[in-house]
Amino acid sequence: MKEGKTVDRVKIKKGNKEIEIVIRYPKKSDLTKIWKFYNKVIKETPFLARITPVSRKEEAKWFRETMEGMRKKNEIYIVAEHKEKIVGSATVTREGLQTHKHEGVYGICILQEYTGKGLGKRLSWHVLRIAKDSLNIEIVKLSVYKNNRVAQKLYKKLGFAYAGKIPRGIKRKGKYTDDIIMYKVLR
Ligand SMILES: CC(C)(COP(=O)(O)OP(=O)(O)OC[C@H]1O[C@@H](n2cnc3c(N)ncnc32)[C@H](O)[C@@H]1OP(=O)(O)O)[C@@H](O)C(=O)NCCC(=O)NCCS
Structure with missing residues (x-):
C-alpha cells in the first residue's frame, strides 16, 4: 500500500457537468476529511451499522488501526x-x-449526491481486485439490510450470491429488520 497513491480516475455526470473522481489509497493527512465524510453518510443513510456520529478521537483511533491493518x-x-x-x-x-x-x-x-452514477460499482471492483491480488483473500462476505434494495442490486451485479438471512438480525432505534448475508468467491 502506497499512502495516497491513485488507483483510478473516473469521469461521472453530476447535474449537467462531467466531473472527475479520484479513487486512491488514504494518507495520514486525510483524517479530518474522512471523519467529515463518514459522519455525513451516517446522517444521510439509514442503512449503515453506525447510527450516532463518530467523535474525532474515535475516528483517529479507527484511522490509525486501519493504516496499521493495511501495512x-x-x-x-x-x-x-x-x-x-x-x-x-x-x-x-x-x-x-x-x-x-x-x-x-x-x-x-x-455520499448521497454521488450515488447512482456508477461510483459504487467502480470503487467495489477495485477494492475486491486488490483484496484478491494483494491480500490473497479468497472469499468476501457482507451483511445488508433486507430493505436496502439498491445495495443488494449492486452486490448481485458484482457477483455476490445470497447466503441466507438472520431474521430480525438488525435492530435500529428499536425497529427490527432482517439481516441478509451475501458472499463472493474471489479465487
Ligand atoms: C449502495 C451504494 C454503495 C451503491 O452505490 P452507487 O454508486 O449508488 O451504485 P452504482 O451507481 O455504481 O450502481 C450500481 C448498481 O446499483 C443499482 N442502483 C444504483 N442506484 C440505484 C437506484 N437509485 N435504484 C435502483 N438501483 C440502483 C443498479 O443496479 C446499478 O447498476 P446499473 O447502473 O448497471 O444498473 C450507495 O447507494 C450507498 O452508499 N448507499 C448508502 C450506504 C449503503 O447503503 N451502503 C451499503 C451498506 S450494506
Missing part, C-alpha cells in the same frame, strides 16, 4: 475524492480467526 496486509481501505472532498469509501477487512483468514468482510458507502 500488515489485513485490510484494504480506498476512498473516492472530488475536489479535496471524500465522497465515497470501500473496504475489505480480513477475518481474525485462524481458520477464517482467507475471508474478508466488504463494505461500501457513497
Whole structure:
C-alpha cells in the first residue's frame, strides 16, 4: 500500500457537468476529511451499522488501526475524492480467526449526491481486485439490510450470491429488520 497513491480516475455526470473522481489509497493527512465524510453518510443513510456520529478521537483511533491493518496486509481501505472532498469509501477487512483468514468482510458507502452514477460499482471492483491480488483473500462476505434494495442490486451485479438471512438480525432505534448475508468467491 502506497499512502495516497491513485488507483483510478473516473469521469461521472453530476447535474449537467462531467466531473472527475479520484479513487486512491488514504494518507495520514486525510483524517479530518474522512471523519467529515463518514459522519455525513451516517446522517444521510439509514442503512449503515453506525447510527450516532463518530467523535474525532474515535475516528483517529479507527484511522490509525486501519493504516496499521493495511501495512500488515489485513485490510484494504480506498476512498473516492472530488475536489479535496471524500465522497465515497470501500473496504475489505480480513477475518481474525485462524481458520477464517482467507475471508474478508466488504463494505461500501457513497455520499448521497454521488450515488447512482456508477461510483459504487467502480470503487467495489477495485477494492475486491486488490483484496484478491494483494491480500490473497479468497472469499468476501457482507451483511445488508433486507430493505436496502439498491445495495443488494449492486452486490448481485458484482457477483455476490445470497447466503441466507438472520431474521430480525438488525435492530435500529428499536425497529427490527432482517439481516441478509451475501458472499463472493474471489479465487
Ligand atoms: C449502495 C451504494 C454503495 C451503491 O452505490 P452507487 O454508486 O449508488 O451504485 P452504482 O451507481 O455504481 O450502481 C450500481 C448498481 O446499483 C443499482 N442502483 C444504483 N442506484 C440505484 C437506484 N437509485 N435504484 C435502483 N438501483 C440502483 C443498479 O443496479 C446499478 O447498476 P446499473 O447502473 O448497471 O444498473 C450507495 O447507494 C450507498 O452508499 N448507499 C448508502 C450506504 C449503503 O447503503 N451502503 C451499503 C451498506 S450494506
